[in-house]
Amino acid sequence: MGEVGLLAVFAAVIRRDLLLAMRRKSDVLTTLFFFVIVVSLFPLGIGPEMGLLRKIAPGVLWVAALLATMLSLPRLFAADHADGTLEQMALSAVPLGVLVAGKIVAHWLLSGLPLALLAPVLGLQFDLPADALGVLVLALLAGTPVLSLVGAVGAGLTLGVRGGGVLVSLLVLPLYVPVLIFGAGAVESHAVGLGAGAHLSLLAAFLALTAFFAPWATTVALRIALE
């Protein structure tokens, strides 16, 4: 028995959340099915107008990714809060920020990453060309971690509040707007031949900024929620 390094604990938290998700698959699958169904409804509703579908595809995929992430946010801390694990995390000899960062990474691995990997398959329904699909996946890979990071702050702030699920949408969706604009914009600007570099760089900048601040802000929010 001895002390463990911060990185080892960080990795252990990720493994733990993935293990819990594997034992309770329905939570993860609901989010993914929601994403698949919402995106698939648009081509069915609009009909086979290829030009229109190609034009709305990035926006539809991004809005669906936003909503799917929202759906999974209330669960981020709720179970750990209910069974007392969150208290134990707050009392750990390891800084709470490290544990929270691990939980956020696990959340992205279970929601953002599968969404990004599913997106090209769904994009085919919108007749997106292969190179546009590539840009879409890149934009989602850079943008969805921001959704998890910002969402964690919202989930922390609304933890234990009645009707927290609705509140977290009101709190977090406006903050998702920049990611939506530049994420969908990346595919559009690629389609008109301007290149997606600028948009992707901005998404990466958002990611760097939120990766720095969000775990810290979530930690503060959780400590307040636990008082």
Place this chain on the structure above:
Amino acid sequence: MLEASNLECVRGEKSLFSGLSFKLGEGTCLMVQGANGSGKTSLLRMICGLSPPAQGEIRWNGAPIRELAEDYRGELLYCGHAGAVKEELTAVENARLSATLAGAAVDEQAACAALRRLGLKGREDLPARVLSAGQKRRVALSRLLLEKRRLWVLDEPLTALDRDAVAQLCGLIDAHLAEGGLAVLTSHQDLPLAGRSETLRLD
């Protein structure tokens, strides 16, 4: 050495207790007693640093616990009403992961040995959801064996435990006190401790 001076606890508009002071030296146990709603759990959460007191200060070895932060938490083991036992994980996974989250490395063998000592032999690999309330409580208490901490803060540790387990827990607390550890606990049942203990009544 745990020291509290002039603590006040306010819940909503109501002051549960005020002007509460105590000193707890090495090898001593503090039994907090009082009626339901008298602020026992609130006091224990203050001692852990989970909720700040409305007034007053808690010091560990002379330094305020707010400033010690992780250094203090590394000395502390809190076992609350909620046992932090995950239904989906097995007993041994629960024991190991709780220790890791707390910052202590525990291998599978040590975790199994601790669970066996607490009477969970043969149930190490069962998911916690099929364990009884008392067995879940034993899984939660395995942390007492796995994390070497100086200060134990136990909130109603006897809930759902049978007579043998109560005796065993008393033995654990006594051994902890004999090694110079400190303990703060609440209980509505009598705890026949052999070590030095003081009583604090919240009324």
